[in-house]
Amino acid sequence: MSIQTMESMVKWVDDNVMQNPSLENMSSYVGYSPYYCSSKFREFTGVTYKQYLAKRKLLCAEQLLISTEDKILDVALRCNYSSPEALARAFIKVYKCTPTQYRERYKQNKC
Template sequence: MSLQTLESMVQWLDNHALENPTLERMSSHVGYSPYYCSTKFREYTGVTYKRYLAKCRLHAAANLLLRTDDKIIEIALQCGYSSAESLSRAFMEVYQCTPTQYRKAQIG
């Protein structure tokens, strides 16, 4: 698999992170089997497809917190989280604060 194909997989996931992307759809995009794409994706990025997708969704949520006045639950659902609480748990792991605290600290 070429470097260009690997970069294409990452770019595709970055661009489709909020559209419920699947490994199968990504692999179809680049023309390789899901298993092969999964293996090569992990080798290239250092993380699994699922973990990379979670990172993309959390990053999108952080951007929405700063750029919109949307409620936390709306942002959570838009970014693929099942509840505001699940977004908050993910935020605490990465940013060591809640989404509300993040929004206030970045804007205030």
């Protein structure tokens, strides 16, 4: 698999994060088996497909929290979290605060 193909896999995930991209969809896009894509994806990015997707979903939510006034529920659903609670768990794990707290802190530091 070429470097360009591996880069296109990463770009495809980034471009489709709000559509809940699956490993199977990505592998179909590049024309290789899911197992082979999974292996090459990890080799290229240093993380599994699932870990990369989780990071991208969290980044999606972070960007929406700071750039919109959308409700937490709407942010969670747009970024493919199953619930606001699932988004909150992910936020607490990484940022040590809830999405609401994150948004408030961002606004305070911006002023």
